[in-house]
Amino acid sequence: MNAGANASRVLRVAGLRHRFGDRLAVDGVEFTVASGEIVGLVGRNGAGKTTTMRAVMGILQPQEGEITWRGHPVQFADRLRFGYMPEERGLYPQMKILPQLVYFARLCGLDRATAERRAGELLGRLDLAARAQDLTIALSHGNQQRVQLAVAMVHDPDLFVLDEPFAGLDPSVVDELSRILRAEADDGHAILFSSHQLDLVERLCDRVVVLEQGRVLVAGTLDELRDRLPRRLRVKVAAPSGWEQSLTGVRAESEDGEGVVLDLDSDADDQAVLAAAQAAGPVEQFGYERGHLVDVYRELVRR
Amino acid sequence: MSGTSSVWLVARREIDERLHSRTIRIVTAFSIVLVVAAIVAPSLFHKPAKPAQIALLYPSAQALAPELQRAASASGVRVHLVDLTSGPAARAQLRQKTLDVALIVSSGQAVAEVRQDIDPTLRAVIQAVVSEEHLRELLTVKGLSPAAVAQALTPTQLTVTTLQPAPPDQSAHVLAAIVTGLLLYMTIAMYGQAVAQGVAQEKTSRTAEVLLAVVRPSRLLAGKVLGIGLVGFLQIGLTVGAGLIANTLVKRAEIPSTVWLLLPMVLLWFLLGFALYAFACAAAGALVARQEEIGFVTMPILMFLVISFLLMYVAVATPNAWWLTVVSFVPPMAPVLMPVRIALVHVPAWQVALSATLTLAAAGLVAAIAARIYSFALVRGGARLSWGEALRLSRS
Numbered sequence: 168m169n170a171g172a173n174a175s176r177v178l179r180v181a182g183l184r185h186r187f188g189d190r191l192a193v194d195g196v197e198f199t200v201a202s203g204e205i206v207g208l209v210g211r212n213g214a215g216k217t218t219t220m221r222a223v224m225g226i227l228q229p230q231e232g233e234i235t236w237r238g239h240p241v242q243f244a245d246r247l248r249f250g251y252m253p254e255e256r257g258l259y260p261q262m263k264i265l266p267q268l269v270y271f272a273r274l275c276g277l278d279r280a281t282a283e284r285r286a287g288e289l290l291g292r293l294d295l296a297a298r299a300q301d302l303t304i305a306l307s308h309g310n311q312q313r314v315q316l317a318v319a320m321v322h323d324p325d326l327f328v329l330d331e332p333f334a335g336l337d338p339s340v341v342d343e344l345s346r347i348l349r350a351e352a353d354d355g356h357a358i359l360f361s362s363h364q365l366d367l368v369e370r371l372c373d374r375v376v377v378l379e380q381g382r383v384l385v386a387g388t389l390d391e392l393r394d395r396l397p398r399r400l401r402v403k404v405a406a407p408s409g410w411e412q413s414l415t416g417v418r419a420e421s422e423d424g425e426g427v428v429l430d431l432d433s434d435a436d437d438q439a440v441l442a443a444a445q446a447a448g449p450v451e452q453f454g455y456e457r458g459h460l461v462d463v464y465r466e467l468v469r470r
Numbered sequence: 471m472s473g474t475s476s477v478w479l480v481a482r483r484e485i486d487e488r489l490h491s492r493t494i495r496i497v498t499a500f501s502i503v504l505v506v507a508a509i510v511a512p513s514l515f516h517k518p519a520k521p522a523q524i525a526l527l528y529p530s531a532q533a534l535a536p537e538l539q540r541a542a543s544a545s546g547v548r549v550h551l552v553d554l555t556s557g558p559a560a561r562a563q564l565r566q567k568t569l570d571v572a573l574i575v576s577s578g579q580a581v582a583e584v585r586q587d588i589d590p591t592l593r594a595v596i597q598a599v600v601s602e603e604h605l606r607e608l609l610t611v612k613g614l615s616p617a618a619v620a621q622a623l624t625p626t627q628l629t630v631t632t633l634q635p636a637p638p639d640q641s642a643h644v645l646a647a648i649v650t651g652l653l654l655y656m657t658i659a660m661y662g663q664a665v666a667q668g669v670a671q672e673k674t675s676r677t678a679e680v681l682l683a684v685v686r687p688s689r690l691l692a693g694k695v696l697g698i699g700l701v702g703f704l705q706i707g708l709t710v711g712a713g714l715i716a717n718t719l720v721k722r723a724e725i726p727s728t729v730w731l732l733l734p735m736v737l738l739w740f741l742l743g744f745a746l747y748a749f750a751c752a753a754a755g756a757l758v759a760r761q762e763e764i765g766f767v768t769m770p771i772l773m774f775l776v777i778s779f780l781l782m783y784v785a786v787a788t789p790n791a792w793w794l795t796v797v798s799f800v801p802p803m804a805p806v807l808m809p810v811r812i813a814l815v816h817v818p819a820w821q822v823a824l825s826a827t828l829t830l831a832a833a834g835l836v837a838a839i840a841a842r843i844y845s846f847a848l849v850r851g852g853a854r855l856s857w858g859e860a861l862r863l864s865r866s
Contacts (some may be wrong), residue, residue: 262487
């Protein structure tokens with residue numbers, strides 16, 4: 168965790184529960200977001216990410232639970248300081264881009280001059296200045312996505328709520344928009360965003376909340392999440408495999424040309440593994456593998 | 471952001487969008503043409519006859535001038551005496567159609583030269599004048615004093631009394647009623663449909679998600695109805711204005727009394743009718759899952775408007791029917807049929823006021839129900855909702 172650790176936790180979601188018909192969409196979801204922090208909501212389709220975000224934005228009134236902003240239940244006026252990018256994009260297709268941004272900025276309470284200035288700056292920042300007077304519908308998917316992000320950012324919100332902001336974008340655009348979000352967070356904005364692109368979440372987020380069937384499976388910094396993985400060693404020995412089978416608390420996860428991957432139980436002794444390897448033959452490689460979010464996620468969902 | 475200014479921001483966006491719409495420009499032009507044509511057309515068919523051009527040749531005929539003018543105006547025939555004295559000049563003008571009659575009178579006979587034929591009334595007028603002049607000469611020759619001659623020639627006054635006065639010409643009223651009904655039906659239906667489409671577009675494009683995060687649904691609804699309504703009002707105002715100008719230009723004497731009352735009535739009933747239908751259409755637009763379903767959900771609402779429009783054609787045939795009086799108080803029908811009645815017959819002011827109040831109350835009730843359905847259905851995913859489901863679910 169970086170700067171967010173010490174900053175105030177501005178958004179707090181507690182005990183969120185909502186049912187659609189007989190399906191429990193979210194079931195006691197809890198997490199917080201601090202200013203200056205990017206929090207990733209992760210989970211498969213139907214895990215409750217969108218329902219949670221819509222509840223934060225007040226579009227859905229949750230049947231149970233509390234959402235607070237700087238310590239008080241979120242009011243309508245607070246939401247004017249939130250920037251929202253819904254899962255299914257929402258722009259006026261027949262409206263020009265600049266007037267569209269100005270419109271949304273003014274709905275959030277900006278006066279005309281400020282709205283126009285902010286919108287113009289943002290279009291420049293998002294590389295859309297030349298398209299300011301184009302109809303939204305005339306833009307490519309990637310550019311429409313940028314405009315949607317611009318709508319979420321135009322009033323300089325304190326909190327971003329971005330539902331799958333990078334879905335369907337090519338990697339260079341993802342990188343560019345990621346940089347913008349990182350810069351916003353570093354400016355002290357709180358960012359909640361959902362994605363099922365785990366590599367992206369891993370790169371961008373300070374903390375991760377994993378949802379599964381409407382519940383928080385696990386939440387924490389990436390390091391905290393990685394700690395939940397078994398320690399994983401990669402060992403390459405110039406000897407036939409099978410030397411590790413006698414070790415207790417050690418399981419062979421996989422084997423390839425680069426050696427064998429071993430999962431160690433918490434009480435297993437890595438020095439004993441090294442000794443066994445050396446006994447089998449010359450050790451060419453011995454080291455811990457860094458776990459990725461995708462491994463953590465697979466491990467969690469498998470249980 | 472204060473409530474009023476968010477309502478006005480939403481309304482402004484609607485106005486901007488619609489003022490740039492080609493469809494709206496075309497429809498406005500069409501309705502202006504319709505109204506102007508309805509006002510100008512009758513005056514084209516009812517051309518007032520031009521005064522007959524008459525040349526009285528030679529002093530004997532010229533002496534008849536005062537008598538001819540008097541007799542013509544008594545018979546309702548307009549004549550204009552042309553200053554011509556020679557026969558050949560008169561004949562030339564007859565051929566050029568700049569002269570209708572050249573009259574030559576000598577003792578005992580009169581000749582009216584015309585190009586092809588002569589209007590029978592004009593012929594009778596000329597005949598009477600020359601006969602009277604002939605009689606006057608005879609009586610004077612027989613020695614009667616001028617006073618006695620004048621007395622002898624004074625016609626007996628014929629007084630006509632009618633048992634049943636003929637009904638005044640209704641065609642202007644019928645035309646005014648049809649144009650009024652058509653204009654209101656067309657404009658309310660069009661702008662009601664525009665509200666449904668605008669709502670459905672925001673719902674299906676998910677713009678509603680972004681909007682509802684920062685605008686309360688009731689304000690979003692109010693802004694949309696206000697903005698679209700103002701554009702509709704502008705359209706109908708331009709149409710009515712064009713109608714007034716056209717009416718002034720054709721100078722139709724018998725229309726103004728109706729028009730001066732009818733035109734503000736058209737504006738008033740557009741506002742009332744639009745308020746009633748627009749909120750219902752907004753709720754309808756929020757029910758759909760796809761744009762193509764709009765026709766289906768607005769049909770039950772706009773059906774009332776179509777029925778009123780069809781009843782208008784019956785109304786012009788039987789403007790005093792009791793059922794017409796009744797339906798002109800029923801809110802969904804009043805916006806078309808009350809102004810149609812006003813165009814056709816004298817409607818007491820209290821009836822107009824009562825019907826307007828009822829329509830306004832109905833619009834308020836519909837708006838309250840529609841706002842609930844709208845805020846509930848606008849961000850609801852899934853298939854199209856039926857009216858029944860929407861009413862039930864919006865209550866819970």
